[in-house]
Amino acid sequence: MQKKIAIVVGVFFIGILNIFWLAYDGDVQNIPIVLHRVQKVSQVHIALGKEENSIQVMWTLKEDGKDCWIDMDGKKISNYQKDILEYLGNTGKPYKRFLYSSLLNSLEPATIYSYKISCIVSNITISSQKFSFRSPPSQNSTITAISFADFQTNYYPDPKDKYSKTKKANILPHLYQISKSLDNYDIILHAGDIAYDLWSYNGLMADHFMESIEHLSSRFPYMTVPGSHESFTNFTHYKKLFQPQNSLGLFYSFNLGYAHFIMLDSESFVGRLHTEEMIENHMKFLKEDLETNIQPWTIVISHRPIYCNPNPLCKVCTTACTQYSSILSGYLEDLLFQYNATLWISGNVHLYERSMPVYKNEIMQFGINKFENPPAPIYIVNGVAGNFDTEDDLSSVGDEKMPWNVVASESLGYGKLVVHNKTHLEWIQYAIGKTQQDSPDMIETARTRIIDEFFIIKTDN
Structure with a gap:
């Protein structure tokens, strides 16, 4: 008994x-x-599919699921692909996850769909919570994107690690608020340096990051480019997590509304693993893509910047804004100018900076908040989402900013891109607190404020 x-x-x-x-x-x-051994469907995120009106749904399991499916508005979708992500983490211990992706095709434009993911693991059915997304809008529609780079979500499992000594602020609490409504945004643009780093603590950093942003990434297409921090596993974690089978690749492009987005892999040009073959492949893709693009707005997303202020107190700027920017400019700037690219949005430097239309360091059109038919791109650096490395400093710049620079700020924040129609495009930069050194508790309750806003108007379409 x-x-x-x-x-x-x-x-x-x-x-x-x-x-x-x-x-x-x-x-x-x-x-x-x-x-x-307790299992859950986690790290749910969506992205635009290759085909028009398609969405790719991705999720992760810690153990192998023998069968998975998506319940979407009463319809069972069983087509999926599976991959295994396995490598040694930064402390030499193994990391292994099972990654799944399912492509949802032939969706109605701008329609809200609800979905739940289920898998059978060890003869037990486990399910995600119920999520919703709004399918991509029709071609002639206003689109709104949130844009940021260099973003971590405050996970400190190792008290002996130097990064765990001080909790650092980030934009995550504010992303929770703006993601509550599917009407706020159509897409998320993350310009590299994700989680700091995906492989840290043997991959647990990636697990925590993806679960922390699930409220955002499960609702809006989460479109990314690789940054310098993604190279530590030769992009293995990044490629399998964000670019699985049937997806777009390390560099790719897509149309949304009136805009054409080019997602560049700047590590192919200046990263520690770059090769001449990578550069050639990238240049071939970019030339062909620009030649065939017919959208009125061309927006380039890259991790590394072409234009930023050289600054002796900025840890990254010593090379990012001189050596590396010159290399990128040499390969890319003529093409961007020739094909009238609109914006270059980047990160890498942990500041917010914005230029006037500029080409070869020459201001092509003067202005502050309004530009009409600009003859050259405007360059934005937006690496202030809250990084896990170090903040960069503007104090030594002062009045020595480059002539083309309009705004420079240390404040934590994110950008909002609105492509209203074929003639009007708007950018808004929101700041939270005064600097990135503000306490996380203060940032969580702080109100956002606008520190930069400009319009581009095209009358020659």
């Missing part, structure tokens, strides 16, 4: 622990091994 009671108590205790783990969002290395 006592043995039976002990078994019942033991089963009950394990059940309580399993419930705890389902709600737990921490370091699995510090959790009893019995909890490691």
Whole structure:
């Protein structure tokens, strides 16, 4: 009798622990091994598919799922592809996850769909929560994007690590607010340096980051380019997590509304692993893409900038705004000018900076908040989402800013891009707090304010 009671108590205790783990969002290395086996569908994120009116849904399991499907508004979708992400993390311990993707085709434009992901793992059906997204709008529609770069979500599982000594602020609390309505944005543009870093703590940093942004990435297409921090595993984690089968690649382009987006892999040109072959492939793609583009607005997303202020107190600027920017300019700037690109949006430098229309360091049109038929691109650096490395400093720049520079700020924040129609485009930069050194608690309750806004008007379309 006592043995039976002990078994019942033991089963009950394990059940309580399993419930705890389902709600737990921490370091699995510090959790009893019995909890490691509890499974959940996690890291749900969506992206635009290759085909028009398509969405790619992606998710992660810690153990192999024998069968998965998506329930979307009463329809069961069982077509999916599976991959395994496996490598040694930064401390030499193995990381292994099972990655799944399903392509949803022939969606009605600008229509809200609800979906839930289910998988069978160890003969048990597990499911995600119910999510919703709005399908891509029709071609002749206003689109709104949120744009940022250099973004982490404050996960500190190792108290001995130098990064864990001070909790750092980021824009995550504000992303929660703006993602509550599907009417706010059509797409997310993340210009590299993701999680700081995907492979840190043997991949647990990536797990935490993706689960932290799930409220955003499950609702809006989360479009990315690789940054310098994604190269530490030769882009393995990045490629499999964000660019699985049937997707777009490390560099790609897509149309949305009146805009043509070119997602460049700047690491192919100046990254520590770049090769001549990578440069040639990228240039071939870019030339062909620009030649065939017929959209009125061309917007380039890249991690590394072409234009930013050289600054001796800015850790990254010593090379980013001199050596690397010159290399990128040499390969790309003539093409951008020739094909009348509109914007270049980047990160890498942990500041916000914005130029006037500029070509070869020459201002092509003077202005502050309004530009009409600009003959050259406007360049934006927006690496202020809250990084896990170091903040960059404007104090040594002062009045020595480059002549083409309009705004420079240290404030934490993000950008909003609105392509209203074929004649009007708008950019708004929101700042939170005074600097990136503000306390996370203060940032969480701070109000956003506009520190930069400009319009581009085209009358020659």
